Amino acid sequence: MKRLLIAIAVLGVVALVLVNMSFFTVNQTETVLVTQLGEPVRVIDTPGLAYKIPFVQTAIPFDRRLLDYDSPPEEVILGDQRRLIVDSFTRYRITNPLDYYKAVGPTEDGIRARLNSVVTSSLRRVLGNETLLDVLSVQRDRIMSTIRQQVNGEMRGFGVKIVDVRIRRADLPQENTEAILQRMQSERDRVARQARAEGAEASAKIRADADRQRTVILADAHATSDKLRGEGESQTIAIYANAFQRDPQFFTIWRTLQAYKESLANSHTRLVMSPDNDFLRIMQGTQGK
Numbered sequence: 001m002k003r004l005l006i007a008i009a010v011l012g013v014v015a016l017v018l019v020n021m022s023f024f025t026v027n028q029t030e031t032v033l034v035t036q037l038g039e040p041v042r043v044i045d046t047p048g049l050a051y052k053i054p055f056v057q058t059a060i061p062f063d064r065r066l067l068d069y070d071s072p073p074e075e076v077i078l079g080d081q082r083r084l085i086v087d088s089f090t091r092y093r094i095t096n097p098l099d100y101y102k103a104v105g106p107t108e109d110g111i112r113a114r115l116n117s118v119v120t121s122s123l124r125r126v127l128g129n130e131t132l133l134d135v136l137s138v139q140r141d142r143i144m145s146t147i148r149q150q151v152n153g154e155m156r157g158f159g160v161k162i163v164d165v166r167i168r169r170a171d172l173p174q175e176n177t178e179a180i181l182q183r184m185q186s187e188r189d190r191v192a193r194q195a196r197a198e199g200a201e202a203s204a205k206i207r208a209d210a211d212r213q214r215t216v217i218l219a220d221a222h223a224t225s226d227k228l229r230g231e232g233e234s235q236t237i238a239i240y241a242n243a244f245q246r247d248p249q250f251f252t253i254w255r256t257l258q259a260y261k262e263s264l265a266n267s268h269t270r271l272v273m274s275p276d277n278d279f280l281r282i283m284q285g286t287q288g289k
Contacts, residue, residue, distance in 0.1 A: 023051050030061045033097040033106075040098050060106045062097040066163060067108075069115050075173070076124050080131040087169040090119055090151070092160045099159030111158060115151075119165060122150040135170060 025048070026032050032044040036057045044050050045064075052059055073087045092115070094100050104110025126147050127135065135143065144165055152162040244251045 022054050023049055024059045026050050027061075029063060029065050031064050031094070031097050033060045033062065033101055034058070035060060035101075040101060043097055060097075060101065062094045062100065064094060066091055066093055069112055070168075071116055071119050074120050074123060076127045078127055078132055078135065079129045082132045083173050084127070084132065084135065085171045085173060086123055086127070086167055087171075088119060088123060088165060088167050090115055090162060091164045091166075092155070092162050094159060095161045096159035099157065101159075103158040111160065114158060115155070118151050118154045119147075122147045122154075122165075126150065135167075140167065 024032070026044050026046065028047045032050065034041045034044065034050075034052050034057050036053070041057060044059075050059070069090045069092065071088045071090065073085050075083055075085050078084055092111075100111065104114060126143060130139070130143055134140070144167065148162055148165045151165055155162055240251075
């Protein structure tokens with residue numbers, strides 16, 4: 001009886017092990033390839049519980065989500081013969097686990113090695129026909145689209161679809177960077193010297209034009225001043241002449257008094273004249289005939 005119980009227990013354990021080895025779960029994020037003695041049997045892409053033959057069949061899961069691969073930096077030669085260090089990444093998805101398994105096996109190492117080779121070759125081939133300005137401008141989208149199409153075409157037989165290929169970073173080699181910086185500095189210095197020379201020339205022209213205008217304005221002002229002064233003196237003479245004609249005696253006395261005022265305005269003024277001087281006639285109370 002004891003042996004029977006032991007045998008039943010052993011058979012139960014074996015049955016549980018066989019059941020556990022026969023059934024497996026397929027997640028929503030994966031596709032499972034079932035192989036029998038290394039040969040593919042079927043592909044299961046429906047989530048849920050599935051079965052396989054124990055010890056004979058093997059369930060190999062493949063991630064059906066978007067996968068990333070970072071390529072190591074590569075130095076490429078552009079169409080304008082400039083060297084560029086390109087750091088790129090690739091996004092891909094496993095679309096056919098059977099082709100994937102036949103091409104590179106059950107792991108990701110094989111597909112990554114193949115992706116590195118294909119992406120590097122496509123980068124060198126496409127960028128070899130482009131200039132540095134195109135790579136660093138809005139033309140990059142067109143360039144990357146061409147690279148993606150080429151990589152997709154070469155990887156189609158591997159059961160994967162290339163969703164995107166992008167350049168994460170593009171740098172010039174150190175020696176090229178220093179040379180370009182020196183050229184940029186020389187160009188900026190040349191532009192600065194040209195700007196200063198043009199500014200000095202414009203300044204000289206402005207000063208010359210200002211001096212010319214100043215000379216013209218001063219000449220016009222002097223001419224106007226002389227003209228007005230002449231007209232004023234002419235009017236003064238006419239007024240004096242008119243006044244003299246109306247009353248010559250009064251005009252003579254008034255002019256003499258004005259001469260006294262101007263001559264004796266300063267208290268320190270001293271005049272030495274003879275008594276019979278005509279200048280003193282009014283002060284003496286006599287008029288010359």
